[in-house]
Amino acid sequence: MNKDIAAGKWEQVKGSVKQTWGELTDDDVAQVNGNAQKLAGILQEKYGRTKEEAEKQVDEFWTRHNNDV
Template sequence: MNWDTIEGNWKQLKGNAKEKWGKLTDDDLDIIAGKRERLIGKLQEKYGIAKGEFEKQVDEFQKYARLKAIKDAEKWSENNI
């Protein structure tokens, strides 16, 4: 899953982002709007940790979002076949 897919599904994924990074507010998540660099910037601002560390965490979030999309597709298939 590329980042464009996350951006396109941000409304569904921002709750997961808030669970992972609890210091992000709803307003922060709206400002981020699924943009990778905005997410990393807000994380740096809120947590004061180096950009490289958050890039790793965001990469892991991207993997999570991919797995979530696969599970959702499988569930849809089971219910519609």
Template sequence: MNWDQIKGNWNQVKGKAQQQWGQLTNDDLDIIEGNREEFVGRVQERYGIAKEEAEKQVDDFCNKCN
């Protein structure tokens, strides 16, 4: 699934995102609203990881959403 598809189906995808990143709150996911950069930033912030690692995790997640 590409990012445009994820953004368009955000309400369905955010449950999967919360399963993978349990530290993301419902408020985080509502604020993200399918915005990739916001998503990467929230993952980076909640887990204390480098931006590059957060981007890799989000890209891997995107690839698994097929």
């Protein structure tokens, strides 16, 4: 997983990040700033996901939203 969302696209999808993972705070989303690895790490912490589970969820999210945006 080495995917990042460009700054312009990130602004468009960060609301979807909070919608998808409701436990994320505004600070969490600000820390991610489009970085897939940071998002996976936060999902591991907040949701108790394994690294593989978190990366899979982020990959699926990025794929969906990179196609939509």
